[in-house]
Amino acid sequence: MNKILSTIISVFIFTSILFAQENDFKAVxxxxxxxxxxxxxxxxxxxxQSKFIQEKHLSFLTENIISKGxxxxxxxxxxxxxxxxxxxYIIVFNDKNILIKDEDKISTFDTESNKMFSEIxxxxxxxxxxxxxxxxxRFNVKYFENSNQYLLELDPKLPEMKSMLKTIKxxxxxxxxxxxxxxxxESSDDFTSIVFIDRKLNQAIDNVIFNIQ
Amino acid sequence: xxxxxxxxxxxxxxxxxxxxxxxxxxxxFLILIISSCSNPYKNLTKTEYPINDIQEIPYALPxxxxxxxxxxxxxxxxxxxxxxxxIKKTDNNIYRIALTTQFxxxxxxxxxxxxxxxxxxxxxxxxxxxxxxxxQTDFNLLLMQNNTEAIYFIKNTEMNQNIWxxxxxxxxxxxxxxxxxxxxxNISSKKRxxxxxxxxxxxxxxxxxxxxxxxxxxxxxxMNLKLIQ
Numbered sequence: 001m002n003k004i005l006s007t008i009i010s011v012f013i014f015t016s017i018l019f020a021q022e023n024d025f026k027a028v029x030x031x032x033x034x035x036x037x038x039x040x041x042x043x044x045x046x047x048x049q050s051k052f053i054q055e056k057h058l059s060f061l062t063e064n065i066i067s068k069g070x071x072x073x074x075x076x077x078x079x080x081x082x083x084x085x086x087x088x089y090i091i092v093f094n095d096k097n098i099l100i101k102d103e104d105k106i107s108t109f110d111t112e113s114n115k116m117f118s119e120i121x122x123x124x125x126x127x128x129x130x131x132x133x134x135x136x137x138r139f140n141v142k143y144f145e146n147s148n149q150y151l152l153e154l155d156p157k158l159p160e161m162k163s164m165l166k167t168i169k170x171x172x173x174x175x176x177x178x179x180x181x182x183x184x185x186e187s188s189d190d191f192t193s194i195v196f197i198d199r200k201l202n203q204a205i206d207n208v209i210f211n212i213q
Numbered sequence: 214x215x216x217x218x219x220x221x222x223x224x225x226x227x228x229x230x231x232x233x234x235x236x237x238x239x240x241x242f243l244i245l246i247i248s249s250c251s252n253p254y255k256n257l258t259k260t261e262y263p264i265n266d267i268q269e270i271p272y273a274l275p276x277x278x279x280x281x282x283x284x285x286x287x288x289x290x291x292x293x294x295x296x297x298x299x300i301k302k303t304d305n306n307i308y309r310i311a312l313t314t315q316f317x318x319x320x321x322x323x324x325x326x327x328x329x330x331x332x333x334x335x336x337x338x339x340x341x342x343x344x345x346x347x348x349q350t351d352f353n354l355l356l357m358q359n360n361t362e363a364i365y366f367i368k369n370t371e372m373n374q375n376i377w378x379x380x381x382x383x384x385x386x387x388x389x390x391x392x393x394x395x396x397x398x399n400i401s402s403k404k405r406x407x408x409x410x411x412x413x414x415x416x417x418x419x420x421x422x423x424x425x426x427x428x429x430x431x432x433x434x435x436m437n438l439k440l441i442q
Contacts, residue, residue, distance in 0.1 A: 054316075054317060056297075056313060056317040058299065058309075058311060058313075058322075060301055060303060060309040060311075061280050061299065061301060062280075063280075065282060065297065065299070065313075065317075065442075067315070067317075081315075081316075083315060086282075086284070086441040086442065087284050087439075087441065089295075089315050091315065100295075102286070102295055107293065120314075120316060120318075124316075160337075163336075163337065164318060164336070165318075184317065184318065186318070186319060186334075187334075188319075188322070188333065188334055190319065190322075192313075192316065192317025192318065194317075
């Protein structure tokens with residue numbers, strides 16, 4: 001009985017902490033100062049290496065779909081997403097080229113001829129490296145903060161993007177000014193959240209990583 | 214025999230040979246056409262199967278209460294779409310079918326309600342009437358949701374097959390069970406006996422196929438599904 005009670009209490013405490021995390025964000029007062037602070041993200045980040053956990057929420061499913069993997073970024077435009085669960089899948093953005101390894105099949109695309117990939121590329125690199133925050137042409141940006149994090153809410157302006165996404169929420173740790181979570185909310189309120197863990201900033205990454213053979 | 218005679222003789226022989234050749238091959242060709250279009254189950258005994266007993270057909274995929282998540286590769290003409298295909302039965306004869314990219318963004322989100330596909334969301338590129346109709350046909354076939362006028366049961370002892378034939382006008386859909394494995398391993402949709410869509414279902418685990426291949430024979434569309442969860 002005691003065990004059940006303590007479980008209920010701990011679940012309650014845990015969920016209230018979660019809610020508190022979502023809710024205690026307040027609008028940033030000095031936006032200009034925050035912008036300068038956040039510009040450090042793109043200026044001071046030459047590379048990021050991190051593990052990630054991706055959660056897909058669909059309203060008609062009781063459980064979220066979990067994917068896991070590793071992610072590498074090297075400034076200005078090299079990115080590798082490597083999914084290891086639920087199956088192996090690698091996507092590399094290298095300058096204007098996109099390489100995909102799906103099981104044993106490797107495909108190559110170029111961002112200029114493939115609009116959808118080009119958008120994904122811009123969004124992924126832009127939200128991690130910070131260039132998206134200043135993209136006033138394509139997004140309305142709202143700034144929030146709590147004691148540990150900044151939260152940026154990006155609402156797409158362009159109709160093409162709007163049809164895919166309602167808001168992109170980017171959580172940035174104040175301690176090292178690096179992105180810890182991205183939440184992409186679709187117009188139906190279904191969402192995908194990606195949490196970055198074990199982040200290593202500015203460590204040397206071999207260029208071989210951004211190639212698939 | 215003068216030379217003119219010889220030439221005439223040769224010409225006649227050649228003509229006879231050519232007509233023989235054409236005659237032989239046209240017969241062969243006709244046989245080929247007839248055999249390819251004829252119903253392979255024609256000579257087998259066919260008994261009417263009660264429509265109300267549809268749930269008794271040993272095909273669990275349409276009746277699974279669990280959300281099924283497949284890794285999907287769709288080849289559509291020169292386009293390759295890959296992601297996760299989620300199929301969830303939400304009520305009797307109602308399903309949600311969604312495809313998301315690896316990054317999680319939804320490509321489409323459909324509701325299949327008593328055989329009618331309603332679009333909840335679909336990227337512009339695929340949101341065309343012809344494409345939506347095709348998806349409707351495919352998911353109806355896969356989830357046994359087509360309107361049917363009559364169902365027949367056919368036993369093909371020679372091939373170790375038990376077949377349920379769903380008839381609707383000119384279209385016949387065959388759910389073919391391997392009587393040894395006791396699993397539906399093939400589905401075939403035929404219009405006037407010419408095969409339009411074929412489905413292969415393999416590696417069953419807890420009555421759910423781990424691998425599904427759906428292929429159209431009149432358009433370049435192929436779907437490969439691998440069960441994840």
